[in-house]
Amino acid sequence: MDIILAIILGLLFGFILQKVGAANPQKIIGMLRLHDFHLAKVILFAIGISNLVLFILLATGIIDSGHISVKASYVGVIVGGAIFGLGWAVSGFCPGTGLVAAGAGRKDALSFIAGGLLGAFAYMLMYASLKPSFLFNELGGKITLATTGNDKFAVLLPGIPAIVVAGLIAIIFMAIAWKLPDNEKT
């Protein structure tokens, strides 16, 4: 059953990434150099709406809070993000969109994937020596802003109802998405 879901959800996700323009380095670079806000609008709108609906479905019990999976916060998240950002700007691909772009026939995505496999391999070799460093100093651990109902994860704003936190974030994200200039060309 899991494998069937993996196929259906993976196909859907890959199809959508291609259709929204995320697998096009032209659009990624356009967003990063603040020239073409199409993808920024898409991402902000997607996070806003999924954030709101997720917490509504969690509150009503339609989504099992056991499905929530929160990643830890530590120094390496920011440092890794920065290294990621450098590679993202240089290539115009991220791991998921690079794979989808390769499926869609982009040749430069193949060299990106080859580089990615080498980078991941290098990290596998480096991990043991990085582990004791400051990079893994905790910055809050597995924590969310809004209460998810899953006891495994700590909450930053436990006093405020989750739906209010998620709702406010959603409104802010969707408002920014709405306000950013729209240039649908290219």
Place this chain on the structure above:
Amino acid sequence: MKSFIFQKQWSWRASGIALGLAFLLAVALVKPIGVSTQFVILDGMAWDLVYNDLIVKDSSAKKGYSSSNVYLNKSGGKYAKNAATPINYSFIFVIAMIVGGFIADRLQSDKESKEAMVVPAIWQSKFGQSPGKRHMATFVGGVLVLIGARLAGGCTSGHMMSGMMQTSLSGYLFTIGTFAVAVPVAIYMYKGVE
């Protein structure tokens, strides 16, 4: 509906709703979407093929497998297990994503130029048409992206989208780190391009 499937790119509103729904559906049915771990899993499979003792069955490990590589061995051998058993949810998901991109491209009525499928137009206008130069940049970019994603423990899918959707602090930290570097670098790299 027909043009929705065949058009090159959706409007930002349709795109945002579709993308948001994909992330929601995944968490509702299985778990949040993540991609970059699977680069490690594929490396682990290849490495284990060459060097047979890399991953071994180990009943004392939480996940039933252990590895001499500390990274594959972490979290009770979670990565070791996934590399030893390729037919697992996360790996098949990522393979299906590639097929999803392929299908979307096949159905697309308005194709991009052949040149742009090797060297994007914006790259051409700054760095020329040489495919070699472009491949070099995407290769180096790929190395950096995956080192960064593994150090951070996730990428655009796992941290930025799935993470912020769940209001995870780590998603916000990752996004701040990413854009703080990506935006100035992209602006500088493409300075002077219209």
